Amino acid sequence: MKKIVFIFTLFIAMGANAQNSQIKLDLLDILVMRTLDVSYEKQLNDEASIGLSVFINFEDKDTKFRYNEDFQITPYFRQYITTSNGFDVFGELFGSLNFGETDEKTENGLVVEESKNYSDFALGLGAGAKHVSKNGYVFEFNAGIGRNLFNAKVSRQFVPRFGISVGKQF
Template sequence: MKKLFVLICLTFSLSGFSQEKETIDFKRNELKGNALFLVLGAGEIAYERLINEDAGLGVSLFFVKEEDFDTQFSLTPYYRAYFGKKTAAGFFVEGFGMINSGNTGSYSEYDSVNQNYYTTEGKKFTDIALGFGLGAKWIQKRGFIFEINAGIGRNLFNSNSPEVVGRGGITFGYRF
């Protein structure tokens, strides 16, 4: 009877051990602003939702009123894969899509035959681009974020739009 009781106890105790993966609870939302564009007279805000410790999905909104930029508005969803030791921090690569619109810019030329200047007005465009980027993210214990990134993409559809689009900045934010 003792042997049967010991066997039953061992069977129940062995079935109590499971092999579930230990999950780490962490803050999953980030809100960021691009300080570099702010200095240049434009604005960019971004929101990122962390899927797990190594990946995140986000969207950024770029806007500018000045005519110094060809692209005056862009909406950019992106996916990032992180390779750092901390949760969603360190070196990352990203793939992005970009809906962008703006004006190709006007320019003036001098006509030496008629001895006067003439201005060619730019054309408005709206296009969709695909691209990739690289960067690094550092996070403080309290949740403050510093990020540097750069990327390049190519517009796909409109012949009036610039062939190549850029993405990048020096970003500050907060993880909550």
């Protein structure tokens, strides 16, 4: 975990002095569930950007509604369809290295299958819109879905990606 945080910090530091870089925080995840989703995005040109998102789930395992994933690293590429002063619409291709734990299965009060830890990688598509104010404040909403590719016996088949984020461009 420390290595992943270090890599994420290094990635931000390398692009921090570049113009058109953004750091965003997903408010939907914080307000609705006890999760943290922080993103760094670098604008390549007027029509494309790349980014990296780190997701950490703090929600208890016995909560009725929670993400199955405990931790995710999600690199993404965005192609902007519109470039206006309003909301810019984009399409997104992303990968998701995700870690989690399966649910324990019981029948007639007896444990049939114990929970297992898993890691998997998903590829997915998404879409959304983003507005950057004149002062550099960012408001964004996005939605997407990816499919896990490697550990199908243990991990979930699909990985959701959605949020409402705010941030700052520098």
